[in-house]
Amino acid sequence: SKETINKGHSRNPSNGTSACFLSEWVTLNVGGRIFTTTRSTLTQQDSHSMLARMFGEETDVSWHSSVDDNGAYLIDRSPLYFEPLLNYLRHGKLLLDKNVNPEGVLEEAKFFGLTSKSQAPDDNSSIT
Amino acid sequence: SKETINKGHSRNPSNGTSACFLSEWVTLNVGGRIFTTTRSTLTQQDSHSMLARMFGEETDVSWHSSVDDNGAYLIDRSPLYFEPLLNYLRHGKLLLDKNVNPEGVLEEAKFFGLTSKSQAPDDNSSIT
Amino acid sequence: SKETINKGHSRNPSNGTSACFLSEWVTLNVGGRIFTTTRSTLTQQDSHSMLARMFGEETDVSWHSSVDDNGAYLIDRSPLYFEPLLNYLRHGKLLLDKNVNPEGVLEEAKFFGLTSKSQAPDDNSSIT
Amino acid sequence: SKETINKGHSRNPSNGTSACFLSEWVTLNVGGRIFTTTRSTLTQQDSHSMLARMFGEETDVSWHSSVDDNGAYLIDRSPLYFEPLLNYLRHGKLLLDKNVNPEGVLEEAKFFGLTSKSQAPDDNSSIT
Amino acid sequence: SKETINKGHSRNPSNGTSACFLSEWVTLNVGGRIFTTTRSTLTQQDSHSMLARMFGEETDVSWHSSVDDNGAYLIDRSPLYFEPLLNYLRHGKLLLDKNVNPEGVLEEAKFFGLTSKSQAPDDNSSIT
Numbered sequence: 001s002k003e004t005i006n007k008g009h010s011r012n013p014s015n016g017t018s019a020c021f022l023s024e025w026v027t028l029n030v031g032g033r034i035f036t037t038t039r040s041t042l043t044q045q046d047s048h049s050m051l052a053r054m055f056g057e058e059t060d061v062s063w064h065s066s067v068d069d070n071g072a073y074l075i076d077r078s079p080l081y082f083e084p085l086l087n088y089l090r091h092g093k094l095l096l097d098k099n100v101n102p103e104g105v106l107e108e109a110k111f112f113g114l115t116s117k118s119q120a121p122d123d124n125s126s127i128t
Numbered sequence: 129s130k131e132t133i134n135k136g137h138s139r140n141p142s143n144g145t146s147a148c149f150l151s152e153w154v155t156l157n158v159g160g161r162i163f164t165t166t167r168s169t170l171t172q173q174d175s176h177s178m179l180a181r182m183f184g185e186e187t188d189v190s191w192h193s194s195v196d197d198n199g200a201y202l203i204d205r206s207p208l209y210f211e212p213l214l215n216y217l218r219h220g221k222l223l224l225d226k227n228v229n230p231e232g233v234l235e236e237a238k239f240f241g242l243t244s245k246s247q248a249p250d251d252n253s254s255i256t
Numbered sequence: 257s258k259e260t261i262n263k264g265h266s267r268n269p270s271n272g273t274s275a276c277f278l279s280e281w282v283t284l285n286v287g288g289r290i291f292t293t294t295r296s297t298l299t300q301q302d303s304h305s306m307l308a309r310m311f312g313e314e315t316d317v318s319w320h321s322s323v324d325d326n327g328a329y330l331i332d333r334s335p336l337y338f339e340p341l342l343n344y345l346r347h348g349k350l351l352l353d354k355n356v357n358p359e360g361v362l363e364e365a366k367f368f369g370l371t372s373k374s375q376a377p378d379d380n381s382s383i384t
Numbered sequence: 385s386k387e388t389i390n391k392g393h394s395r396n397p398s399n400g401t402s403a404c405f406l407s408e409w410v411t412l413n414v415g416g417r418i419f420t421t422t423r424s425t426l427t428q429q430d431s432h433s434m435l436a437r438m439f440g441e442e443t444d445v446s447w448h449s450s451v452d453d454n455g456a457y458l459i460d461r462s463p464l465y466f467e468p469l470l471n472y473l474r475h476g477k478l479l480l481d482k483n484v485n486p487e488g489v490l491e492e493a494k495f496f497g498l499t500s501k502s503q504a505p506d507d508n509s510s511i512t
Numbered sequence: 513s514k515e516t517i518n519k520g521h522s523r524n525p526s527n528g529t530s531a532c533f534l535s536e537w538v539t540l541n542v543g544g545r546i547f548t549t550t551r552s553t554l555t556q557q558d559s560h561s562m563l564a565r566m567f568g569e570e571t572d573v574s575w576h577s578s579v580d581d582n583g584a585y586l587i588d589r590s591p592l593y594f595e596p597l598l599n600y601l602r603h604g605k606l607l608l609d610k611n612v613n614p615e616g617v618l619e620e621a622k623f624f625g626l627t628s629k630s631q632a633p634d635d636n637s638s639i640t
Contacts, residue, residue, distance in 0.1 A: 025194055025202055027160070031342070032283070032292040036160040036196070038204045066281055068292070074281055076294045078343045080353070086159070087206045087232065091239070095232045097208070099483075099611075104343065104351045111347070153450055153458055155416070164416040164452065166460045214415070215462045215488065219495070223488045225464070227355075227611075287598070288539070288548040322537055324548065330537055332550045334599045336609070355483075360599065360607045367603070409578055409586055411544070420544040420580070422588045470543070471590045471616065475623070479616045481592070 026055060029072035033079035041089050049113045051089070081108040088114070154183060157200035161207035169217050177241045179217070209236040216242070282311060285328035289335035297345050305369045307345070337364040344370070410439060413456035417463035425473050433497045435473070465492040472498070538567060541584035545591035553601050561625045563601070593620040600626070 026042065028035045043052040054065060054073070066074045075082070081104035088094045096102055109115045154170065156163040171180040182193060182201070194202045203210070209232035216222045224230055237243045282298065284291045299308040310321060310329070322330045331338070337360035344350045352358055365371045410426065412419040427436040438449060438457070450458045459466070465488035472478045480486055493499045538554065540547045555564040566577060566585070578586045587594070593616035600606045608614055621627045 025196075025204075029292055032290040034160045036157055036202060036204070041204055068281075074292060076281075076292070076297055077346065078339070080339070081343075083206070083208070087209075087235075090205065091235050093231070093235065095229045095235070097227050097229050097232075099227045099353050099355045101351045101353050103349070104353075107343075107347050107349065107351070153452075153460075162416045164413055164458060164460070169460055211462070211464070215465075215491075218461065219491050221487070221491065223485045223491070225483050225485050225488075227483045285548055288546045324537075330548060332537075332548070332553055333602065334595070336595070337599075355609050355611045357607045357609050359605070360609070363599075363603050363605065363607070409580075409588075418544045420541055420586060420588070425588055467590070467592070471593075471619075474589065475619050477615070477619065479613045479619070481611050481613050481616075483611045 027070070027072040028075055029068045029070075030075045030077055030079045030082045034072055035079070035082070035086060037086060037090075041086070045089050045092060046114055051112055077108055077111060078104060081105045085109060085112060085114060155198070155200040156203055157196045157198075158203045158205055158207045158210045162200055163207070163210070163214060165214060165218075169214070173217050173220060174242055179240055205236055205239060206232060209233045213237060213240060213242060283326070283328040284331055285324045285326075286331045286333055286335045286338045290328060291335070291338070291342060293342060293346075297342070301345050301348060302370055307368055307370075333364060333367060334360060337361045341365060341368060341370060411454070411456040412459055413452045413454075414459045414461055414463045414466045418456055419463070419466070419470060421470060421474075425470070429473050429476060430498060435496055461492055461495060462488060465489045469493060469496060469498060539582070539584040540587055541580045541582075542587045542589055542591045542594045546584060547591070547594070547598060549598060549602075553598070557601050557604060558626060563624055589620055589623060590616060593617045597621060597624060597626060 024038050026039055039055045042055040068074055084096055084105050085108050152166050154165055154167055167183045170183040196202055212233050213236050280294050282293055282295055295311045298311040324330055340352055340361050341364050408422050410423055423439045426439040452458055468480055468489050469492050536550050538551055551567045554567040580586055596617050597620050
């Protein structure tokens with residue numbers, strides 16, 4: 001659908017008021033590796049997660065994020081285990097490759113606050 | 129054959145009229161990783177796919193694609209799962225490596241509109 | 257918790273006196289691959305490890321570290337086996353992926369002095 | 385032997401007449417990933433392959449190769465499957481890693497014209 | 513030990529006379545991938561290997577090494593199979609990961625002259 005296509009790729013500045021102040025595209029430097037994504041991806045699945053709070057519209061003014069020389073937001077975590085989490089934020093499914101240790105992904109999920117305890121027991125969209 | 133060789137590598141400006149306006153070579157920034165390919169690769173397998181619509185000759189004027197600082201088109205998806213899809217567009221075969229989760233590739237195929245439902249049931253060139 | 261979030265991402269200069277002289281974020285060039293992390297990660301698990309001594313506050317003045325053209329600290333070791341060690345420093349768990357030879361990680365742990373012999377026999381937070 | 389060492393590493397301009405016009409070292413941008421190699425590697429195993437014709441001394445004048453911003457020759461193929469082919473050109477053996485789908489390498493071998501049909505049936509130095 | 517730490521990381525110019533003329537840190541461009549290491553690593557395990565002869569103090573004046581635009585020494589070999597060899601030079605153990613074809617590493621060992629035939633039969637520090 002048109003909607004799906006627009007979500008990730010195009011961004012018409014006239015679509016939202018906040019777009020004037022916050023760039024939709026975000027670059028993250030996770031442990032030395034660069035990830036490119038959008039604010040909507042980082043904030044949509046769980047509004048209480050650490051990433052949603054870092055990149056959402058109502059960002060706390062007292063929040064201090066560091067950026068590297070290229071303007072990428074610095075995150076001191078493992079890029080290997082962050083990758084499946086970012087994909088989870090993109091389409092709501094947690095998919096692991098054979099080579100990746102699931103415990104590592106779980107550690108990252110905990111760190112980013114993506115293991116919601118407030119969800120109903122049979123809500124299978126949560127990570128753990 | 130000469131034809132095969134020409135497809136990917138050389139591009140004589142006198143071969144087509146549209147080449148004056150659209151660069152044949154395209155750089156994509158998929159989730160932070162760079163892919164280099166050609167417009168003909170992105171558009172040839174399925175003229176209705178999202179990539180064909182983004183990079184084809186009759187691109188919708190209202191389409192807004194973002195590019196990064198190096199001019200690469202930004203796509204907010206997983207590079208790991210995009211790679212086999214791009215290869216599918218190159219030679220028409222979907223090949224997976226041991227390490228790659230097939231579900232991840234299917235998610236990307238859905239996102240890019242490469243799972244054609246209009247194909248005949250025994251057309252085994254489709255992805256799903 | 258707020259504390260967890262602050263650890264990796266934001267760094268308020270007013271929090272510590274040493275922050276005026278030492279940058280909290282550190283870039284390492286391990287065998288040609290770049291890792292980004294923080295001084296607190298490198299120093300927190302074992303104050304006697306080589307990394308803690310390299311990047312801690314009471315760094316020996318006679319210590320000469322080389323940096324590459326981008327200011328990353330040069331370490332002549334394998335990036336493949338350094339990665340799980342750095343993650344160990346981040347969250348205290350040594351996690352290996354299927355593809356990684358455990359012996360290689362052990363060699364790195366020895367080199368960096370992260371195989372503490374002073375720990376109690378049943379302290380399962382040590383690497384070996 | 386001295387000969388072996390010289391092959392890959394040093395190149396004395398006085399050794400050959402063509403060296404004045406063609407740089408021995410070649411950079412390829414295969415699908416977005418950079419490979420560095422030499423003209424002699426690309427041309428030595430099979431003088432009729434596409435790469436030998438692209439980078440050999442008797443290059444067809446009508447051949448148009450595109451280069452990226454850094455001068456690397458653009459090739460619209462998979463870097464993952466190109467890698468074992470390039471190694472085959474370096475030492476004459478086709479070696480696959482566990483993770484790599486052999487069908488992908490075969491597709492690339494076909495594309496580059498490295499599956500010679502003119503070889504004797506029991507010549508086991510050919511790829512297929 | 514202090515000695516171990518100094519080996520890889522710090523280099524006091526006053527320690528050796530040759531340090532004035534040869535930079536201890538060396539960058540290699542192996543087939544397109546960058547490796548950073550030291551001259552002492554490249555020369556210590558086998559003084560007759562190709563790398564020892566390329567980067568040792570008594571380098572043959574007639575030796576012509578090419579460097580890329582960033583000053584990295586160009587080597588026309590596979591980075592995948594070079595990596596375990598470089599680690600062997602770092603700590604004297606040849607360690608392979610599951611994914612890596614041992615035959616590929618052996619080909620590189622032969623090319624670099626690291627398969628010493630002059631060693632005693634029961635010297636298990638040799639590669640083959």
